[in-house]
Amino acid sequence: MSAEASVTGVHVEAPSDRRRNGDPSSAPRIALVTADLDRHARDLLRAFKAAGASVKAIELADIAYDTEARHGLTMPHFGEDLPDAVCVRTMDSGSFEQVTRRLGVLHALSALGVLVSNDAVSIERCVDKSMTSFRLARAGVPSPRSWAVETRKEAERIVAAEKAPLVLKPLFGAQGKGLRLIESAGDLPAEEEIAGVYYLQRFAGSPASGRYGDYRVLVSGGRAAASMRREAEHWITNIKQGASAMPTEPDVELEALAVAATVAVGGSFCGVDLLRDANGVAQVIEVNSMPAWTGLEKASGVDIPALRVRDLLAALAASRARLAAGPLASAG
Protein backbone atom coordinates (compact mmCIF):
# COMPACT_ATOMS: atom_id res chain seq x y z
CA MET A 1 0.00 0.00 0.00
CA SER A 2 1.20 3.50 -0.74
CA ALA A 3 1.98 5.85 2.11
CA GLU A 4 -1.05 7.89 1.23
CA ALA A 5 -4.61 6.95 0.50
CA SER A 6 -7.13 8.89 -1.51
CA VAL A 7 -10.46 9.27 0.30
CA THR A 8 -13.35 10.70 -1.71
CA GLY A 9 -10.88 12.44 -3.98
CA VAL A 10 -9.05 14.11 -1.08
CA HIS A 11 -5.46 13.07 -0.46
CA VAL A 12 -5.07 12.25 3.23
CA GLU A 13 -2.33 10.54 5.14
CA ALA A 14 -3.00 6.93 6.05
CA PRO A 15 -3.31 6.67 9.86
CA SER A 16 -0.63 4.00 10.06
CA ASP A 17 1.94 6.46 8.74
CA ARG A 18 1.51 8.79 11.65
CA ARG A 19 4.37 8.55 14.10
CA ARG A 20 2.24 8.69 17.23
CA ASN A 21 -0.35 6.12 16.28
CA GLY A 22 2.47 3.77 15.38
CA ASP A 23 3.75 3.83 18.97
CA PRO A 24 1.15 2.30 21.26
CA SER A 25 3.51 2.56 24.26
CA SER A 26 3.37 6.40 24.33
CA ALA A 27 0.83 8.10 26.62
CA PRO A 28 -2.24 8.89 24.53
CA ARG A 29 -2.51 12.55 23.59
CA ILE A 30 -6.07 13.78 23.85
CA ALA A 31 -7.66 17.03 22.71
CA LEU A 32 -10.78 17.76 24.73
CA VAL A 33 -13.02 19.94 22.57
CA THR A 34 -15.14 22.13 24.80
CA ALA A 35 -16.82 25.48 24.44
CA ASP A 36 -16.11 26.32 28.12
CA LEU A 37 -14.07 24.99 30.96
CA ASP A 38 -17.24 24.09 32.84
CA ARG A 39 -17.50 21.43 35.55
CA HIS A 40 -18.00 18.65 33.01
CA ALA A 41 -14.88 19.69 31.09
CA ARG A 42 -12.82 20.02 34.28
CA ASP A 43 -13.97 16.58 35.47
CA LEU A 44 -13.03 15.08 32.09
CA LEU A 45 -9.58 16.70 32.22
CA ARG A 46 -9.03 15.22 35.69
CA ALA A 47 -10.28 11.79 34.58
CA PHE A 48 -8.01 11.73 31.51
CA LYS A 49 -5.01 12.69 33.66
CA ALA A 50 -5.90 10.04 36.23
CA ALA A 51 -5.96 7.47 33.42
CA GLY A 52 -2.41 8.43 32.37
CA ALA A 53 -3.35 10.40 29.25
CA SER A 54 -1.88 13.72 28.26
CA VAL A 55 -4.87 16.01 27.70
CA LYS A 56 -5.45 19.59 26.57
CA ALA A 57 -8.72 21.49 26.39
CA ILE A 58 -9.27 23.33 23.12
CA GLU A 59 -12.01 25.17 21.29
CA LEU A 60 -12.77 24.15 17.72
CA ALA A 61 -12.73 27.84 16.83
CA ASP A 62 -8.98 27.85 17.59
CA ILE A 63 -8.07 25.02 15.21
CA ALA A 64 -6.93 26.54 11.93
CA TYR A 65 -6.70 25.18 8.44
CA ASP A 66 -3.31 25.85 6.84
CA THR A 67 -2.79 24.07 3.56
CA GLU A 68 0.99 24.13 4.02
CA ALA A 69 0.95 22.70 7.56
CA ARG A 70 2.04 19.07 7.88
CA HIS A 71 -1.52 17.74 8.07
CA GLY A 72 -3.30 20.82 6.76
CA LEU A 73 -4.30 21.94 10.27
CA THR A 74 -2.72 23.73 13.22
CA MET A 75 -4.01 23.28 16.73
CA PRO A 76 -3.29 25.06 20.02
CA HIS A 77 -0.95 22.89 22.17
CA PHE A 78 -0.32 20.50 19.26
CA GLY A 79 1.04 22.88 16.61
CA GLU A 80 1.31 20.96 13.32
CA ASP A 81 1.17 17.63 15.15
CA LEU A 82 -2.08 15.77 15.79
CA PRO A 83 -3.61 14.36 18.95
CA ASP A 84 -4.34 10.61 19.03
CA ALA A 85 -7.96 11.24 19.91
CA VAL A 86 -10.43 14.08 20.14
CA CYS A 87 -13.09 13.92 22.84
CA VAL A 88 -15.92 16.26 21.89
CA ARG A 89 -17.70 17.60 24.96
CA THR A 90 -19.40 20.71 23.50
CA MET A 91 -19.16 22.89 20.40
CA ASP A 92 -19.51 26.66 20.44
CA SER A 93 -22.52 28.08 18.75
CA GLY A 94 -21.66 30.48 15.94
CA SER A 95 -22.63 31.72 12.51
CA PHE A 96 -23.64 29.17 9.86
CA GLU A 97 -20.17 29.66 8.37
CA GLN A 98 -18.38 29.15 11.69
CA VAL A 99 -20.32 26.01 12.57
CA THR A 100 -19.75 24.62 9.06
CA ARG A 101 -16.00 25.26 9.36
CA ARG A 102 -15.80 23.72 12.84
CA LEU A 103 -17.67 20.58 11.79
CA GLY A 104 -15.36 20.47 8.78
CA VAL A 105 -12.38 20.46 11.14
CA LEU A 106 -13.81 17.42 12.96
CA HIS A 107 -14.42 15.70 9.61
CA ALA A 108 -10.82 16.49 8.65
CA LEU A 109 -9.44 15.04 11.90
CA SER A 110 -11.34 11.78 11.29
CA ALA A 111 -10.05 11.69 7.71
CA LEU A 112 -6.52 12.08 9.10
CA GLY A 113 -7.00 8.95 11.20
CA VAL A 114 -7.56 10.68 14.55
CA LEU A 115 -10.19 8.97 16.71
CA VAL A 116 -12.96 11.57 17.12
CA SER A 117 -15.77 10.88 19.61
CA ASN A 118 -18.47 11.72 18.81
CA ASP A 119 -17.42 12.24 15.22
CA ALA A 120 -18.79 15.00 12.98
CA VAL A 121 -21.09 12.63 11.10
CA SER A 122 -22.90 11.48 14.24
CA ILE A 123 -23.00 15.01 15.68
CA GLU A 124 -24.66 16.27 12.49
CA ARG A 125 -27.20 13.44 12.61
CA CYS A 126 -28.14 14.29 16.19
CA VAL A 127 -28.11 18.08 15.93
CA ASP A 128 -30.65 17.93 13.09
CA LYS A 129 -33.62 16.23 14.76
CA SER A 130 -35.24 15.43 11.41
CA MET A 131 -32.15 13.44 10.38
CA THR A 132 -32.25 11.58 13.72
CA SER A 133 -35.89 10.67 13.07
CA PHE A 134 -35.09 9.60 9.52
CA ARG A 135 -32.26 7.32 10.69
CA LEU A 136 -34.23 5.86 13.62
CA ALA A 137 -37.09 4.98 11.26
CA ARG A 138 -34.71 3.46 8.66
CA ALA A 139 -33.10 1.38 11.42
CA GLY A 140 -36.50 0.19 12.69
CA VAL A 141 -36.06 1.86 16.09
CA PRO A 142 -39.50 2.76 17.49
CA SER A 143 -40.01 6.52 17.68
CA PRO A 144 -43.18 8.61 17.35
CA ARG A 145 -43.99 9.44 13.74
CA SER A 146 -42.21 12.68 12.79
CA TRP A 147 -42.33 15.15 9.91
CA ALA A 148 -40.12 18.03 8.89
CA VAL A 149 -41.44 20.55 6.36
CA GLU A 150 -40.65 24.12 5.40
CA THR A 151 -44.02 25.80 4.97
CA ARG A 152 -46.84 26.58 7.37
CA LYS A 153 -49.27 25.31 4.75
CA GLU A 154 -47.64 21.87 4.71
CA ALA A 155 -47.52 21.83 8.52
CA GLU A 156 -51.23 22.73 8.64
CA ARG A 157 -52.01 19.84 6.32
CA ILE A 158 -50.18 17.41 8.65
CA VAL A 159 -51.87 18.77 11.78
CA ALA A 160 -55.31 18.58 10.12
CA ALA A 161 -54.75 14.96 9.09
CA GLU A 162 -53.68 13.95 12.61
CA LYS A 163 -56.33 13.16 15.19
CA ALA A 164 -54.06 13.54 18.22
CA PRO A 165 -51.71 16.29 19.43
CA LEU A 166 -48.27 16.84 17.94
CA VAL A 167 -45.13 18.35 19.42
CA LEU A 168 -43.44 21.12 17.44
CA LYS A 169 -39.73 21.31 18.22
CA PRO A 170 -36.91 23.56 17.10
CA LEU A 171 -34.87 21.55 14.60
CA PHE A 172 -31.83 22.22 16.78
CA GLY A 173 -32.83 21.34 20.34
CA ALA A 174 -32.18 23.57 23.31
CA GLN A 175 -32.75 21.47 26.43
CA GLY A 176 -36.51 21.63 26.34
CA LYS A 177 -36.78 25.28 25.18
CA GLY A 178 -39.12 26.23 22.36
CA LEU A 179 -41.22 23.03 22.31
CA ARG A 180 -44.97 23.51 21.79
CA LEU A 181 -47.95 21.22 21.90
CA ILE A 182 -49.94 21.57 18.68
CA GLU A 183 -53.58 20.56 18.98
CA SER A 184 -54.94 22.40 15.96
CA ALA A 185 -53.53 24.24 12.95
CA GLY A 186 -54.12 27.55 14.76
CA ASP A 187 -51.39 26.60 17.29
CA LEU A 188 -48.73 26.63 14.57
CA PRO A 189 -46.37 29.64 14.69
CA ALA A 190 -45.40 31.68 11.66
CA GLU A 191 -42.48 30.45 9.55
CA GLU A 192 -40.14 33.21 10.73
CA GLU A 193 -40.67 32.25 14.40
CA ILE A 194 -39.27 28.78 13.82
CA ALA A 195 -36.45 29.52 11.38
CA GLY A 196 -38.54 28.20 8.49
CA VAL A 197 -38.63 24.53 9.58
CA TYR A 198 -41.60 22.76 11.16
CA TYR A 199 -40.33 19.62 12.88
CA LEU A 200 -43.41 17.83 14.19
CA GLN A 201 -43.62 14.65 16.22
CA ARG A 202 -46.64 12.76 17.51
CA PHE A 203 -47.13 13.48 21.20
CA ALA A 204 -46.44 10.25 23.09
CA GLY A 205 -46.52 11.41 26.71
CA SER A 206 -48.85 9.77 29.21
CA PRO A 207 -49.07 11.10 32.76
CA ALA A 208 -49.25 8.75 35.75
CA SER A 209 -50.81 10.27 38.88
CA GLY A 210 -50.59 13.71 37.28
CA ARG A 211 -46.87 13.51 36.54
CA TYR A 212 -45.09 13.04 33.24
CA GLY A 213 -41.90 11.06 32.98
CA ASP A 214 -39.30 9.87 30.56
CA TYR A 215 -35.96 8.10 30.68
CA ARG A 216 -32.44 9.13 29.81
CA VAL A 217 -30.12 6.27 28.98
CA LEU A 218 -26.45 7.04 28.43
CA VAL A 219 -24.81 4.80 25.86
CA SER A 220 -21.03 4.55 25.84
CA GLY A 221 -18.75 2.01 24.21
CA GLY A 222 -21.70 0.13 22.69
CA ARG A 223 -23.60 -0.48 25.92
CA ALA A 224 -26.10 1.26 28.21
CA ALA A 225 -23.85 2.66 30.91
CA ALA A 226 -26.22 4.73 33.09
CA SER A 227 -29.94 5.48 33.28
CA MET A 228 -32.32 7.77 35.10
CA ARG A 229 -35.98 8.62 35.12
CA ARG A 230 -37.03 12.26 34.84
CA GLU A 231 -40.36 13.41 36.23
CA ALA A 232 -42.28 16.67 36.12
CA GLU A 233 -45.79 18.03 36.28
CA HIS A 234 -45.24 19.46 32.81
CA TRP A 235 -44.88 17.16 29.80
CA ILE A 236 -41.43 18.63 29.04
CA THR A 237 -39.16 16.69 31.35
CA ASN A 238 -35.72 18.21 30.79
CA ILE A 239 -33.74 18.73 34.00
CA LYS A 240 -32.99 22.27 32.74
CA GLN A 241 -36.76 22.88 32.72
CA GLY A 242 -37.05 21.84 36.38
CA ALA A 243 -37.79 18.10 36.15
CA SER A 244 -36.47 15.84 38.91
CA ALA A 245 -33.82 13.23 38.19
CA MET A 246 -34.57 9.91 39.84
CA PRO A 247 -32.84 6.53 40.05
CA THR A 248 -34.42 3.78 37.99
CA GLU A 249 -34.11 0.01 37.81
CA PRO A 250 -32.29 -1.27 34.71
CA ASP A 251 -34.83 -1.86 31.93
CA VAL A 252 -33.36 -4.14 29.29
CA GLU A 253 -35.85 -3.11 26.64
CA LEU A 254 -35.13 0.62 27.02
CA GLU A 255 -31.41 -0.07 27.22
CA ALA A 256 -31.45 -2.14 24.01
CA LEU A 257 -33.39 0.61 22.22
CA ALA A 258 -30.96 3.26 23.43
CA VAL A 259 -28.04 1.22 22.08
CA ALA A 260 -29.87 0.68 18.76
CA ALA A 261 -30.61 4.42 18.52
CA THR A 262 -26.94 5.24 19.13
CA VAL A 263 -25.91 2.79 16.43
CA ALA A 264 -28.51 4.32 14.09
CA VAL A 265 -26.81 7.72 14.34
CA GLY A 266 -23.29 6.25 14.36
CA GLY A 267 -22.48 7.66 17.82
CA SER A 268 -20.10 6.33 20.45
CA PHE A 269 -21.25 8.39 23.48
CA CYS A 270 -24.89 9.46 23.34
CA GLY A 271 -27.69 10.39 25.73
CA VAL A 272 -30.91 8.84 24.50
CA ASP A 273 -34.34 10.11 25.62
CA LEU A 274 -37.09 7.49 25.71
CA LEU A 275 -40.58 7.16 27.09
CA ARG A 276 -43.41 4.67 27.28
CA ASP A 277 -46.55 5.83 25.51
CA ALA A 278 -50.13 5.40 26.73
CA ASN A 279 -50.06 1.77 25.51
CA GLY A 280 -46.81 1.09 27.37
CA VAL A 281 -44.84 0.91 24.12
CA ALA A 282 -41.25 2.15 24.43
CA GLN A 283 -40.34 4.98 22.05
CA VAL A 284 -37.10 6.83 21.40
CA ILE A 285 -37.71 10.59 21.50
CA GLU A 286 -34.29 11.91 20.58
CA VAL A 287 -30.55 11.22 20.64
CA ASN A 288 -28.04 13.73 22.05
CA SER A 289 -24.45 13.62 20.81
CA MET A 290 -23.14 16.08 23.43
CA PRO A 291 -25.07 15.04 26.54
CA ALA A 292 -24.59 16.72 29.92
CA TRP A 293 -24.73 14.42 32.93
CA THR A 294 -25.18 16.29 36.22
CA GLY A 295 -28.64 14.82 36.95
CA LEU A 296 -27.75 11.45 35.53
CA GLU A 297 -24.62 11.13 37.63
CA LYS A 298 -26.54 11.93 40.81
CA ALA A 299 -29.43 9.61 39.99
CA SER A 300 -27.38 6.67 38.74
CA GLY A 301 -24.30 6.93 40.96
CA VAL A 302 -22.11 6.24 37.90
CA ASP A 303 -18.84 8.18 37.64
CA ILE A 304 -19.54 9.42 34.10
CA PRO A 305 -16.24 11.25 33.42
CA ALA A 306 -14.32 8.08 34.43
CA LEU A 307 -16.58 5.97 32.22
CA ARG A 308 -16.24 8.34 29.26
CA VAL A 309 -12.46 8.34 29.56
CA ARG A 310 -12.20 4.56 30.02
CA ASP A 311 -14.33 3.83 26.94
CA LEU A 312 -12.60 6.40 24.74
CA LEU A 313 -9.13 5.17 25.70
CA ALA A 314 -10.26 1.56 25.15
CA ALA A 315 -11.49 2.49 21.65
CA LEU A 316 -8.16 4.20 20.98
CA ALA A 317 -6.17 1.18 22.22
CA ALA A 318 -8.28 -1.10 20.00
CA SER A 319 -7.67 1.09 16.96
CA ARG A 320 -3.91 1.25 17.69
CA ALA A 321 -3.84 -2.56 18.08
CA ARG A 322 -5.59 -2.97 14.72
CA LEU A 323 -3.07 -0.66 13.07
CA ALA A 324 -0.14 -2.45 14.68
CA ALA A 325 -1.51 -5.80 13.44
CA GLY A 326 -1.32 -4.58 9.85
CA PRO A 327 -3.58 -3.80 6.95
CA LEU A 328 -5.54 -7.09 6.96
CA ALA A 329 -6.54 -6.68 10.60
CA SER A 330 -7.38 -2.99 10.02
CA ALA A 331 -9.57 -3.93 7.08
CA GLY A 332 -11.43 -6.51 9.19
Ligand SMILES: Nc1ncnc2c1ncn2[C@@H]1O[C@H](COP(=O)(O)OP(=O)(O)OP(=O)(O)O)[C@@H](O)[C@H]1O
Ligand atom coordinates in the same frame (compact mmCIF):
# COMPACT_ATOMS: atom_id res chain seq x y z
N1 LIG B 1 -43.13 13.31 21.06
C1 LIG B 1 -43.14 13.59 22.34
N2 LIG B 1 -44.11 13.13 23.16
C2 LIG B 1 -44.11 13.43 24.48
N3 LIG B 1 -43.19 14.17 25.09
C3 LIG B 1 -42.20 14.66 24.33
C4 LIG B 1 -42.12 14.40 22.94
N4 LIG B 1 -41.04 15.01 22.44
C5 LIG B 1 -40.45 15.62 23.49
N5 LIG B 1 -41.13 15.41 24.63
C6 LIG B 1 -40.78 15.91 25.96
O1 LIG B 1 -39.99 17.07 25.79
C7 LIG B 1 -38.64 16.83 26.27
C8 LIG B 1 -37.65 17.54 25.35
O2 LIG B 1 -37.76 17.05 24.02
P1 LIG B 1 -36.50 16.56 23.20
O3 LIG B 1 -35.71 15.64 24.07
O4 LIG B 1 -36.98 16.02 21.91
O5 LIG B 1 -35.73 17.91 22.88
P2 LIG B 1 -34.64 18.75 23.69
O6 LIG B 1 -34.24 17.99 24.92
O7 LIG B 1 -35.12 20.14 23.82
O8 LIG B 1 -33.45 18.74 22.68
P3 LIG B 1 -31.88 18.79 22.94
O9 LIG B 1 -31.55 17.71 23.92
O10 LIG B 1 -31.32 18.53 21.57
O11 LIG B 1 -31.57 20.13 23.54
C9 LIG B 1 -38.50 15.32 26.29
O12 LIG B 1 -37.53 14.92 27.24
C10 LIG B 1 -39.90 14.90 26.70
O13 LIG B 1 -40.11 15.09 28.07
Ligand SMILES: [Mg+2]
Ligand atom coordinates in the same frame (compact mmCIF):
# COMPACT_ATOMS: atom_id res chain seq x y z
MG1 LIG C 1 -33.91 15.82 25.14
